[in-house]
Amino acid sequence: MPKFVALLTLWTLLFAYQPVNAELGFYPKSSPNIPFAVNNASKGVYEIFSPKLTEKIDINSHGGFAAYKQFLSEPKKSPTGSGMVKKNTAVLMIQLRQIQNCEKRNQNICEIWSAIRSSSGFVTGDGSELWTAYHCIQSAIEPMLSLFDETWNGRNKEALQHLKRTKLPILIFDWQQRLVFDFNDTALIDEVQEQVIRESSMSDATPRSADMVKIKLFKPLDYPLVISQKSVALGEPIYAAGFSAKTTHRSAGGFPDSSGSGLHFTYGKTISARQALWYQSTSFIQKVRSVVTIPSIKYSGLVFANTDGYPGMSGGPFLNQNGEVVGMLVAIYNKHETKSEWVNTLGPIIKR
Numbered sequence: 001m002p003k004f005v006a007l008l009t010l011w012t013l014l015f016a017y018q019p020v021n022a023e024l025g026f027y028p029k030s031s032p033n034i035p036f037a038v039n040n041a042s043k044g045v046y047e048i049f050s051p052k053l054t055e056k057i058d059i060n061s062h063g064g065f066a067a068y069k070q071f072l073s074e075p076k077k078s079p080t081g082s083g084m085v086k087k088n089t090a091v092l093m094i095q096l097r098q099i100q101n102c103e104k105r106n107q108n109i110c111e112i113w114s115a116i117r118s119s120s121g122f123v124t125g126d127g128s129e130l131w132t133a134y135h136c137i138q139s140a141i142e143p144m145l146s147l148f149d150e151t152w153n154g155r156n157k158e159a160l161q162h163l164k165r166t167k168l169p170i171l172i173f174d175w176q177q178r179l180v181f182d183f184n185d186t187a188l189i190d191e192v193q194e195q196v197i198r199e200s201s202m203s204d205a206t207p208r209s210a211d212m213v214k215i216k217l218f219k220p221l222d223y224p225l226v227i228s229q230k231s232v233a234l235g236e237p238i239y240a241a242g243f244s245a246k247t248t249h250r251s252a253g254g255f256p257d258s259s260g261s262g263l264h265f266t267y268g269k270t271i272s273a274r275q276a277l278w279y280q281s282t283s284f285i286q287k288v289r290s291v292v293t294i295p296s297i298k299y300s301g302l303v304f305a306n307t308d309g310y311p312g313m314s315g316g317p318f319l320n321q322n323g324e325v326v327g328m329l330v331a332i333y334n335k336h337e338t339k340s341e342w343v344n345t346l347g348p349i350i351k352r
Contacts (some may be wrong), residue, residue, distance in 0.1 A: 024308045025255035026244055026264040030174060034265050040241045041323030042175060042263055043223035045122045047243040047318055048132055049171045050140040051096060052276055053115040058108065065103045069096060091116050093173060099122045101183060113169075120242035120316030121172075124227055124325065127220030130172075131350065132315030133330040134192060134213045141171050141189070164189050168215060174222075175263040186218040193231025211330045212348050225317060228324035232303050239267045240262055240345060242309045250308075258310060266308035266345075276304040301349055303327035309345040318347060324349050 027033050029042060062068040072095055095112050102110035119136035123129060134141075144166045168189060172181035181187070191214040232238070246260025258264050303318055309332040318327035330347040 008213070014170045017091050024253060024266075026247065026250070026258035026266060027256065028308070029263050029265070031265065033267065034239065035323075037320055037321065037323035038241075038319050039323075041223075041225055041319055042241045042265070044124075044151060044221075044225040045120060045175060045241045045263060046130070046180070046221065047173045047177075047263075048121045048136065048315065049090060049173070049187060050115040050117050050137045051115070051169055052117045052139045052200055053113070054111050054143075055114040057101065057110050057112055059099075059110055060108050069099055072096060072099070084156075090118065091097055097183065100176070116267070118243065118245075118312055119314050120312065120329075121215075122241075122315075122325065123217070123221045125224055127222060127224045128217045129190070129224070130187070130215040130217050130221070131317075132213060132215070134211050134313045134326065134349075137168070137170065137213065143249075144168075158304045160192070163192070163215070170215075172221070177262065181217065181219060188216045188218075190214045190216040201206055204206050205335045209315060210289065210348075212328055212350075225319075226324045228320055228322070229327045232318075232320070232326040232349065234270055235266065237317045237321050238270050238303070238305045238307060238326065239265055239312060239321075240305070240309060240316060241265050242313030244310040244327065245312040247310055255308075260312075264313075266306035266313075268305050271304045271306050273302070273304055303347060303349050305345050 030039055050118040057068070059065055059068055062071060072092060091113075095114060098112045099110060102108075117136060117139060119132060121130050121132035121136075124131065141163065146165055165188070169183070170181070170187055171179065171183065174180050193210040193212075208262040241263060243256040243262070244260065244264045250257045303326060305318065307318075307329075309329060313329055314331070316327060316329050317325045318328050327349045328347040329345050333346050
């Protein structure tokens with residue numbers, strides 16, 4: 001009899017934590033699949049550009065400012081040898097603006113962003129609070145902390161204070177792809193968890209709830225979002241909003257792909273950490289362990305959802321049906337490009 005009860009209990013647990021199918025697909029703004037309140041709130045979601053790599057250019061060695069701007073605009077040879085390709089429009093626009101700024105200052109040694117990271121973010125409060133994922137702007141933050149790389153121990157507070165006083169190099173575009181925050185505007189780190197900076201990366205030991213940063217904008221943006229005062233409930237409808245890169249494989253499963261341009265939504269429901277861990281497990285034994293073992297602190301403070309996700313959406317908000325922020329998308333926990341039962345996303349819960 002005890003064995004029967006144990007088997008029945010295990011079967012009940014396995015059945016209860018079986019993951020629900022994900023809702024794959026990317027939907028543009030004003031899609032009928034998205035509630036009006038969520039569509040309206042998405043005006044407060046922004047695309048953030050930050051430098052992955054920077055390069056100092058000697059303008060004189062390139063024949064002057066006019067010649068270098070022409071050089072930037074010309075198509076370049078493809079690294080694969082497949083012909084000539086034009087530079088990414090956003091990258092070109094940013095580099096040209098940087099060269100123009102140097103030209104105005106008569107500055108012949110000009111620093112430009114040679115590689116750029118695109119991610120998502122959203123504003124709250126009076127529009128001066130910008131939230132995004134730490135890993136999205138990590139490459140912009142690390143040079144600001146270079147002085148502390150060798151002598152970090154015991155100097156955490158000093159490094160954090162230095163970080164909060166140093167202007168953050170970002171550009172921000174709205175959902176209509178208009179530049180709303182420029183190089184000349186000031187953005188400073190307001191809140192960041194010490195652990196992610198100390199480890200300098202999101203390691204396996206780092207709680208995913210630490211992967212967020214709040215930035216103070218000295219030029220407030222329009223349409224700030226409201227942070228929900230209610231805890232997110234299991235099984236609650238949830239919507240992710242952000243600037244996804246282009247996808248090409250969703251249509252193979254009958255789902256809409258992301259065009260890679262402009263704001264997109266994905267939607268689904270919140271799931272439990274155990275359901276998410278079930279997805280990740282590769283063997284039946286691991287799946288059983290994920291169900292019967294209490295998830296570690298690594299998974300606390302997170303919202304899990306069976307929504308779709310793709311690079312570029314990191315830092316964007318999770319919204320409830322009222323268009324209120326309940327969390328931030330920071331990772332696709334595990335994924336499959338056409339099978340809906342293999343996808344879920346996660347991120348830290350945002351609270352006041």
